[in-house]
Amino acid sequence: MEPMMAAENAGRWNWMRSELDALEAAGRLRKLEPAAWLEHGWIERNGKRLLHLASNHYLGFEPWLDDDGWAGLAAECRRLGEPAVRIGSGASRLITGHDPQHDALERELAAFKDTEAALVFSSGYMTNAGVIPALVGRKDVVFSDRLNHASITDGIVLSRAQHIRYPHRDMDRLEKALKQWRTGEAGVPSRQGRLLIVTDAVFSMDGTVAPLADLVTLKERYGAMLMVDEAHSGGVYGPGGRGLCHALGLHAKVDIIMGTFGKAFGAVGAYIAAEDIVVRYLINRARTLIYNTGLPPLVAAFIRQRLRDVRAADSARAELMRKAALFRARLQAGGLDTGPGDSHIVPVMCGTDQRAVALSAALAEAGVAGVAIRPPTVPEGTARIRFAPTPAHRDADLLQAADAVVRLAAEARP
Ligand SMILES: Cc1ncc(COP(=O)(O)O)c(C=O)c1O
Numbered sequence: 001m002e003p004m005m006a007a008e009n010a011g012r013w014n015w016m017r018s019e020l021d022a023l024e025a026a027g028r029l030r031k032l033e034p035a036a037w038l039e040h041g042w043i044e045r046n047g048k049r050l051l052h053l054a055s056n057h058y059l060g061f062e063p064w065l066d067d068d069g070w071a072g073l074a075a076e077c078r079r080l081g082e083p084a085v086r087i088g089s090g091a092s093r094l095i096t097g098h099d100p101q102h103d104a105l106e107r108e109l110a111a112f113k114d115t116e117a118a119l120v121f122s123s124g125y126m127t128n129a130g131v132i133p134a135l136v137g138r139k140d141v142v143f144s145d146r147l148n149h150a151s152i153t154d155g156i157v158l159s160r161a162q163h164i165r166y167p168h169r170d171m172d173r174l175e176k177a178l179k180q181w182r183t184g185e186a187g188v189p190s191r192q193g194r195l196l197i198v199t200d201a202v203f204s205m206d207g208t209v210a211p212l213a214d215l216v217t218l219k220e221r222y223g224a225m226l227m228v229d230e231a232h233s234g235g236v237y238g239p240g241g242r243g244l245c246h247a248l249g250l251h252a253k254v255d256i257i258m259g260t261f262g263k264a265f266g267a268v269g270a271y272i273a274a275e276d277i278v279v280r281y282l283i284n285r286a287r288t289l290i291y292n293t294g295l296p297p298l299v300a301a302f303i304r305q306r307l308r309d310v311r312a313a314d315s316a317r318a319e320l321m322r323k324a325a326l327f328r329a330r331l332q333a334g335g336l337d338t339g340p341g342d343s344h345i346v347p348v349m350c351g352t353d354q355r356a357v358a359l360s361a362a363l364a365e366a367g368v369a370g371v372a373i374r375p376p377t378v379p380e381g382t383a384r385i386r387f388a389p390t391p392a393h394r395d396a397d398l399l400q401a402a403d404a405v406v407r408l409a410a411e412a413r414p
Contacts, residue, residue, distance in 0.1 A: 001118040007141065032197065037391075041393040051397050052344070053369060053393075054386065060319075061265075069203070073305070076301045077297070077298075077301055080100035081100055094290055104296065119272045120271045124149075126228075126270070129158055132273070133287065134281065134287075140159075140162070140194040141194075142195075143196070143197055145199070146167055148229070168208070173216045179222070198227040206338065206345070209244065212228065213391070226254050226255050231260040234264055255275075265307075334403070334409075336405065345387075356385060386387075
């Protein structure tokens, strides 16, 4: 390249450089750091052993497949008629990528969730980004909890529907917004469109739980569809880990239940459980199913095994809740603000980004992996460290980590 052109090109990404510099100055720069998983809920990062309190593998399943595990998967694939385990689907599921493993998984999921049908997607992000735009469009409206996951927000933006965000779990404000829409007070001409209420069941960064019974009442009162994202409650709540909708006996009243396999299941992928007509509609309308290579059949076979493990994991679920309560109580006794939630997700509120980043760095020095969660993932001024104990953690490790958080949070105070 001519020296002159190289000099010109050198400045080509200045706009990115200055944006990254600004993020760093604001304590908001994100970086990828490789982490190797060890036993008993530990990881190794940058050559250091850390107690891993930042994962979503809520049931603490082994993250590895041993030789017997691989052999079992291969046998499972042969049982369904293929010569061996298939990694790539080879195409969208609507072309030739619909593997017997997908088919079997969907039937087993529908039975697990007590629904007529289920539909598997390659990830939770893909599910929300595809299902919401299939359900609503320009003339419609979505009512979404302000703390819903980014994939829900992105699905709503893609749908081009009117987007009404209600304050977190505020049913009065939601009802007011529904009423205004129905009576035309919202000033929107197309009040005849479809209404969709969408919520996380357990909120990922707060550990709070959605008021599902009230949401069902409101969706019935105003003729809306209700979609519940069970990413953080699937495997953890309800009989056999069926989720929060089942735990509350509301599953038959929720129109679309979404769940993921990347968290308690310890795999990857996601699904919708709903009536057969809804699934048949989504197969025709959800662009992230139609235009996306299907989940690897290997993973589908693995999830089918995990589904059996999840069903049988009552003692792991009880242990998870006991350990989360133990950890939370120790933090609270040390004077820390863990927010209003009482689920298995335990945030420690820090306020400023800088404080969260400083605490996360100090924790890493002390051998604890707790990640700073900052805006835009959470609202401005509510940066935090999000902890997620699992049954794999030993009580002594958890208590020691909680004591370190208490001590270091005091030091990180401005
Ligand atoms: C509530 C919620 N929904 C959806 C997703 C996206 O799922 P996935 O990681 O499988 O894309 C997440 C992931 O963090 C989540 O927390």
